[in-house]
Amino acid sequence: DTEVTQTPKHLVMGMTNKKSLKCEQHMGHRAMYWYKQKAKKPPELMFVYSYEKLSINESVPSRFSPECPNSSLLNLHLHALQPEDSALYLCASSQDSVIPQTQYFGAGTRLSVL
């Protein structure tokens, strides 16, 4: 099973809302990633978790707050977002974050901020 599951598939939120995106994998991977993909652009790395600890934060605004409750789960908490944050948010996982290897991607959550 090489599946990374993301929920919800679509999310519409207002600028004052608080919402969370969820990502789950059961491949025993110890590295998990959040990417942001704007329309017609490539994915851009936001965060990397390695062994449930945040190892990389690519200067992401604090209105995005990642959380890794356990080795299978990765959340992205959203608060006070701006319309320009509307994008496809992708989660990925790999065996670890140090040795280069394949990252497996979820289908993404398409977020619209009104």
Next chain:
Amino acid sequence: AQSVSQHNHHVILSEAASLELGCNYSYGGTVNLFWYVQYPGQHLQLLLKYFSGDPLVKGIKGFEAEFIKSKFSFNLRKPSVQWSDTAEYFCAVTPSQGNMLTFGGGTRLMVKP
């Protein structure tokens, strides 16, 4: 920091035509190279990867890529495309240590039946 360039933003081909998508990277050290594909409405999937060894890499669905170190290139090829190959193709790199992917801008391929 590494960067990746994909020169063709949009490619339109007829079925059975041959495909070559360009990818060049910029980085001062050893890199690992990937091609990912994103079919309409689907998640990113790995087509093939190069870490070391034979610079001609074969992937899924009849795709192959050749790493030419002197040209900093990793072009994707397929001898005969099908309508089902319509998708967006991303070249990506990681440094030899660390697994942070940097993606190229993508090439949107449309195959006409």
